[in-house]
Amino acid sequence: MILKIALKELKEIVREGRFRITAITLFALLLAALFVSKSYYTSVNAQHSEAKKNARSEWVEQGQKNPHSAAHYGTYAFKPKYPLSLIDNGVDKYTGVSIYLEAHKRNEAQYAAAQDQTALSRFGDLTPDFVLIFIVPLFIILIGFNAFTRERESGTLRLLKSQGVSTWKLTMGKWLGIFLPVLLIAIPVYVLAALFLANIKDYGQFSLWALTLLFGVYLIYYAVFINITLFVSSLFKKSNLAFVTLLGIWMVSCLAMPKISTAIADKLYPYPTQVEFEEQIAADKKKGLDGHNPWNTEAKKLEEETLKKYGVDSVQQLPFNWDGFLMQEGEKHTADIYFKHYQLLKDTYVNQTNVYRSTAALSPFLPTRFLSMAICRTDYTSHWDFANAAENYRIELVGKMNGDMAANSKYGDWDYLADDKLWSSVPDFQYEPTSYTTVIRQNTSNLITLLAWLLLSFAALYGAVTQMKTI
Amino acid sequence: MLEAKQLSKTYHGKQALKPTSFTVNKGDIFCLLGANGAGKTTTINLFLNFIQPSGGQALIDGKDVVKEPLETKKLLTYIPENLMLYPNLTGLENLEYFSGLANKKYPKEEFLRFLTEAGLQGDAHDKRISTYSKGMRQKVGIALALAKDAQVLLLDEPTSGLDPKASNEFSELLTKLSKKGVATLMATHDLFRAKETGTHIGMMREGSLVEQLTTDQINHTDLEKLYLKHMN
CATH class of the missing domain: 3.40.50.300 (P-loop containing nucleotide triphosphate hydrolases)
Known part of the structure; x- marks a missing residue:
């Protein structure tokens, strides 16, 4: 019976011009977005592996030099482009794609795509996530706003009720009648995305499971919107009122709430500006050990301690190159400072995220958006994770350079040169993204919020339709 | 009753x-x-x-x-002053749908027979309700009563x-x-x-x-x- 009702709803929807036009437009938009995204992804990926290869060969083939100079020469860590960013590009556009790794300094990721774009791109790109998260709910509203009001206005509701159909079954039929066309649009997109991704060369990164999870999240989100749409439609007597109300709900949850929660998060837990952040780090660095300045107070202290420990009275008598050792100690110290300040930054980030999570209760858009970015690995957490891995690699690389210098050269001997044997003994930067188990654990609250939206909106719909008056 | x-x-x-x-x-x-x-x-x-x-x-x-x-x-079957049906569906489809809601299933020929018995001309059966006159819609109502065995x-x-x-x-x-x-x-x-x-x-x-x-x-x-x- 439910299926019969759904099929009739579908038949009616399809015979109406409104649906055909919007469905075709929506489908065309999605296809276009997918193709644009795919070509962008392929070109970025090609550039990425090219650049990665170049950076590595530049490092290995840098010629003979002092290991510490090599650490200054540095190399690059490139952020991998994840296959699912094809669907949701998240904050990738703003986060930068490569980090310059050098001695003494932790650098920010640079060359964000947004830097290369015109002001017009501020208005948003045509990406699948834009269509899937912003536009599809609008489509749901468009085909469902008059699901009940139309029956009421035209008088068919009385006839329906006089046939002895239970309101809940009727509602479920109407529900399916909206869900099926949405599925009809989502499934081809899912299949196409899976095909695209399966045909991309670095297939290893892509998991069909993650794509399925992503679409699962979207479908739950759509179900919430269908519930809200039917709920509103069952409350109103007039279609136009239901429509305006639903548009209002869409605007608040998809446009206003994200901005409002960003504003709240920024107000409560503001990030330091770039200048402030750098000044704080510089201040801390000044107080501490300077690897390049042996007359620095901290350096003097370390010298005394080390001499005492080895029972010698000059740095020349130490079994290793004091310069290398001192620089590595300085490096450890600056790494600690960076760690501390980035940790502070991360605390702010975590606090902001918590604000978003609590405001997610006010809009189903927010948990969906966060889950989508997390699954596509294009959220800030993924970026943080990459930046941290790059920093660890930098510490390791610089440590190895200083260590080699300390072990293989004499104090004051700046002529010591290492060659590509040492350079290539440093493993290439390999970044393994966080496992999906961790990603899901990090996003449990978003999942719970979204599921709560699903259950509560179903409950509200049930309550509204069973109380619905026929006349 | x-x-x-x-x-x-x-x-x-x-x-x-x-x-x-x-x-x-x-x-x-x-x-x-x-x-x-x-x-x-x-x-x-x-x-x-x-x-x-x-x-x-x-x-x-x-x-x-x-x-x-x-x-x-x-x-029961209810026929109001102005029986409203789905304008984008045909007479037959409306009859099938509303009978289905009352859990009545028949082969298509049977539904057509009900429509004929209710006095609706054969060529109207597959036309959309939007083209029906009021009298024709009321006849679909009677066909509904027949189908439902009201x-x-x-x-x-x-x-x-x-x-x-x-x-x-x-x-x-x-x-x-x-x-x-x-x-x-x-x-x-x-x-x-x-x-x-x-x-x-x-x-x-x-x-x-x-x-x-x-x-x-x-x-x-x-x-x-x-x-x-x-x-x-």
Whole structure:
């Protein structure tokens, strides 16, 4: 019976011009977005592996030099482009794609795509996530706003009720009648995305499971919107009122709430500006050990301690190159400072995220958006994770350079040169993204919020339709 | 088959229907006459459980419509003054859909037979309702009753606005159904049809059933006189 009702709803929807036009437009938009995204992804990926290869060969083939100079020469860590960013590009556009790794300094990721774009791109790109998260709910509203009001206005509701159909079954039929066309649009997109991704060369990164999870999240989100749409439609007597109300709900949850929660998060837990952040780090660095300045107070202290420990009275008598050792100690110290300040930054980030999570209760858009970015690995957490891995690699690389210098050269001997044997003994930067188990654990609250939206909106719909008056 | 027991309805302190009792047996066509606002539609809506009674009971086949809203609806077909169907679906599709809601399944030929039996021309069956006249839609209503094998018909001024021929056809269909044992409760303004088609007549005024009689007790002229007497 439910299926019969759904099929009739579908038949009616399809015979109406409104649906055909919007469905075709929506489908065309999605296809276009997918193709644009795919070509962008392929070109970025090609550039990425090219650049990665170049950076590595530049490092290995840098010629003979002092290991510490090599650490200054540095190399690059490139952020991998994840296959699912094809669907949701998240904050990738703003986060930068490569980090310059050098001695003494932790650098920010640079060359964000947004830097290369015109002001017009501020208005948003045509990406699948834009269509899937912003536009599809609008489509749901468009085909469902008059699901009940139309029956009421035209008088068919009385006839329906006089046939002895239970309101809940009727509602479920109407529900399916909206869900099926949405599925009809989502499934081809899912299949196409899976095909695209399966045909991309670095297939290893892509998991069909993650794509399925992503679409699962979207479908739950759509179900919430269908519930809200039917709920509103069952409350109103007039279609136009239901429509305006639903548009209002869409605007608040998809446009206003994200901005409002960003504003709240920024107000409560503001990030330091770039200048402030750098000044704080510089201040801390000044107080501490300077690897390049042996007359620095901290350096003097370390010298005394080390001499005492080895029972010698000059740095020349130490079994290793004091310069290398001192620089590595300085490096450890600056790494600690960076760690501390980035940790502070991360605390702010975590606090902001918590604000978003609590405001997610006010809009189903927010948990969906966060889950989508997390699954596509294009959220800030993924970026943080990459930046941290790059920093660890930098510490390791610089440590190895200083260590080699300390072990293989004499104090004051700046002529010591290492060659590509040492350079290539440093493993290439390999970044393994966080496992999906961790990603899901990090996003449990978003999942719970979204599921709560699903259950509560179903409950509200049930309550509204069973109380619905026929006349 | 249909029974009102001290049935009443009050809207915002105003009694739309004062406690009223009557019975409609199998094969009876009970015509409710009265001016607009006399309580005819209220009575029908109470039997449909579209509104809650303020007092008394509406029973269909001995079952209280409030307590068993879905069970009692299985027995009835409701045709309002202007039967509204889905304009984008054909007559046949509407019939199939609404019968399906009442859990009635038939092969397509059977549905077509119901439409024909209800007097709808064959070439209209596959046309969309948006092209139908009011009379044609009312006939789909009768086909719905046939398909549902309804034992009760609740009609709210079903022939108002129909041309005399269509109105006559509709009445003939009612008579046919009544011979099958269908109990009909019909609100109408048409004294002539009430006398011709009906078996019983109830006159309503300001929420009360002021007169009940059988149509064989009275002729056209006296019926009209009686009606006017009550209305003035």
